[in-house]
Amino acid sequence: MSAPPTPHPNADHRVDQAHPGFFTPRVILKALLLFLLINLVFVLVYPLDAVGGLSVYNRLVPGRVRLPYGDDPSRAYTLSLFSLEAMFSSHEIDAVPKAADEYRVLLIGDSSTWGYLLPPGQTLAAYLNQTTLTLPDNRHVRAYNLGYPVMSLTKDLLLLSQGMRYQPDMVIWLVTLESFPLDKQLYPPLLLHNPEAVRELIAEYDLPLDTNDPGFINAGPLGRTIIGSRRTLADWLRLQFYGMLWAATGIDQYIPASFTPRMEDLPPDENFHELEPPHLNFDQLAIDVLQAGQQAVGQVPLVIINEPMFISQGENSHIRYNYYYPRWAYDDYRLLMAESSAANGWRYLDLWDAIPASEFTNSAVHMSSSGTAQLADLLCEVILANAVDLP
Numbered sequence: 337m338s339a340p341p342t343p344h345p346n347a348d349h350r351v352d353q354a355h356p357g358f359f360t361p362r363v364i365l366k367a368l369l370l371f372l373l374i375n376l377v378f379v380l381v382y383p384l385d386a387v388g389g390l391s392v393y394n395r396l397v398p399g400r401v402r403l404p405y406g407d408d409p410s411r412a413y414t415l416s417l418f419s420l421e422a423m424f425s426s427h428e429i430d431a432v433p434k435a436a437d438e439y440r441v442l443l444i445g446d447s448s449t450w451g452y453l454l455p456p457g458q459t460l461a462a463y464l465n466q467t468t469l470t471l472p473d474n475r476h477v478r479a480y481n482l483g484y485p486v487m488s489l490t491k492d493l494l495l496l497s498q499g500m501r502y503q504p505d506m507v508i509w510l511v512t513l514e515s516f517p518l519d520k521q522l523y524p525p526l527l528l529h530n531p532e533a534v535r536e537l538i539a540e541y542d543l544p545l546d547t548n549d550p551g552f553i554n555a556g557p558l559g560r561t562i563i564g565s566r567r568t569l570a571d572w573l574r575l576q577f578y579g580m581l582w583a584a585t586g587i588d589q590y591i592p593a594s595f596t597p598r599m600e601d602l603p604p605d606e607n608f609h610e611l612e613p614p615h616l617n618f619d620q621l622a623i624d625v626l627q628a629g630q631q632a633v634g635q636v637p638l639v640i641i642n643e644p645m646f647i648s649q650g651e652n653s654h655i656r657y658n659y660y661y662p663r664w665a666y667d668d669y670r671l672l673m674a675e676s677s678a679a680n681g682w683r684y685l686d687l688w689d690a691i692p693a694s695e696f697t698n699s700a701v702h703m704s705s706s707g708t709a710q711l712a713d714l715l716c717e718v719i720l721a722n723a724v725d726l727p
Contacts, residue, residue, distance in 0.1 A: 387569065388421030391430075392576045397583035399428030401456045402481040403495075404575060404588070411590040413581040417571040418529035420498055426575060429480045429502050439475040441719060442482050442499045444492050445510035448643060448701045449483025451708070453591055458705040460510075463712035464719075471723055475505075477716075486524040487515040489625040490545065493537055494527060497632055506723065507633050508715060509626075510643040512701055513669040514660050516621040517609045522549045529553050541628035595698045599659045600650035608665040616668035623676055630682065637722050642673060642686040644703065644711060646696035658700035683722055690714060 393399045403423050406412040417423065424430055434440055443449050443461050451459030461481035469477040482499050484491065492509060499507075514520070521527075522545060527534050531552035538545050582588055606613050611620055630638055646658045656662050670686060677684035695707025703711065 386421075387572060388419040388423075389425050391422070391425035392579045393426040394428065394431040397579045399431045400426050400582060400588060401428055401462065402450055402459065402588065403427060403484050405450065405485055406589060408590045409574065409578060412588060413578045413585060414588045415571060415574055415578065416525070417568075417575060418526055419568055419572060420494075420530060420533065422572050422575055424498055426579070427480075427482075429482075429499070434503050437475050439471055439477045439506070439719075439723065440502070440504045441477060441479045441506045441508060442496070442502075442504045443479055443508050443510070444496050444499070445483040445643065446487045446492075446512070446515060446701065447483070447485035448703060449510050450481065450485055451483070451589075452485065452699075452702045453595065453697050454589075454705060454708060455591065456586060456588055458708060460708050460712055460715070463709045464715060467712065467716055469716050469719065471720070477719055480504075483510070484526070486526070487512070488520050488522075488524050488527070489515045489622050489629075490521040490534065490537070490543070491524040491527055493541075493625050493629055493632065494530070494533060496629055497533075497537065500632060500636075504633075504636055506719060507629075507636060507638045508641060508718065509629060509638060510641045511626075512643050512645060512660075513666055514701075516623070516669070517611070518544070518620065518622055519609060521545055521622050521625070522551060537628070541624070541631060543624055543628060544622070598646050598696050598699050598702075600648050602648055602650060602652040602656045602659065604652045604655055606655060606662040606664060608662050611665065613662070613664040616665055616672060618672060618676075621669070621672065623672070626676070626682070627680065630680070637683060637724055639683045639685065639718055639722050640673075640677070641715075641718070642670065642684075642688050643701060644687050644689070644691035644707070646693050646700040647689060649693070660700050685718060687711070687714060 400414075404414045404426055405416050406414040407416060409415045441464070443464075449460055451462075456462065459481055460483075461479040464477065464479040467477075471477065480499075480502075482495050484495055489511065492511075492515070496507065496509070522534070528551045531549075531554055534545075534552075535547045537543065538547050626640060645661075647653075648656070648658050654663075657666055666688075670688065673684065673686070676682065691703060691707045691710055695704045695710070696702060697704055
């Protein structure tokens with residue numbers, strides 16, 4: 337019986353040569369099927385929150401002292417992104433559990449709280465920490481900057497709800513009238529890119545906001561794929577890369593050598609959004625969002641601060657306090673806040689004129705380093721007066 341023929345050493349090669357169009361389509365088909373399978377798993381699992389929680393910050397490099405925000409990454413070593421998990425994972429508050437002797441204070445607010453035109457060491461939280469304030473029970477006050485630019489109480493509420501995971505002992509919420517109009521509530525991009533989280537807040541606290549706001553950016557089936565999520569994934573990766581540069585330089589905001597100062601001479605009009613004089617009403621402002629904040633903190637003391645603002649002495653200052661506010665609107669706002677606080681038992685302090693006009697920089701709410709330090713001294717008194725469970 338004869339032995340079976342020995343395979344030619346180049347048999348596979350001869351097959352490929354005999355069918356030159358067979359190998360390449362087969363590889364492409366396999367790669368396509370594998371890509372579709374990976375995308376299907378990604379859609380089902382949708383691991384963006386888990387990815388956002390992975391961070392070089394607080395591990396390989398220090399955590400940031402304020403939430404990442406910026407539009408000039410090459411000079412500021414930061415960027416604006418929309419993943420709440422990635423933002424908080426990059427922050428110093430995510431570093432270690434709260435120490436037994438720490439009295440943790442969260443600062444919530446707009447760009448003035450965040451520290452626009454101020455380096456990290458000259459923000460409100462930084463100055464509070466530099467006071468080394470100690471309570472009568474020997475706990476050391478440690479402030480965390482959870483302020484974030486763009487004025488909206490609902491944006492503040494979203495960040496407050498995230499911040500409550502970190503066991504604060506007190507929350508200080510700095511507000512101003514520009515954050516109250518209903519048309520401002522869903523305006524910030526951070527909210528528009530997190531529609532599900534915002535809808536949960538609206539439903540939980542029965543807020544007078546539209547859960548189907550046309551500005552919401554909803555991730556449909558394609559948006560939940562890897563390709564649809566590429567912007568979020570790319571931003572997360574860039575934030576990790578900038579962490580090395582942030583750690584080396586301490587720079588997280590580009591501060592120009594000069595800027596246009598806040599407006600002193602004002603236009604002779606009484607406009608405030610689409611609201612008209614002579615009076616503001618409760619239903620024109622998102623005061624319900626403040627009440628939602630009271631519910632969100634539970635038993636943790638929440639102190640609401642009407643933040644300081646620039647008061648003009650220039651042309652038409654008898655009509656307007658500053659670029660943002662006609663006098664009629666701001667005066668009514670202060671009355672409504674006082675009435676709401678008294679009726680609801682809120683901890684509220686009106687510091688609207690507490691800082692000299694000379695300490696405001698490029699807007700009616702952004703303060704200089706000196707003005708911010710003055711406000712920090714006032715907040716030390718607020719913390720001592722409102723801390724609970726002290727001997």
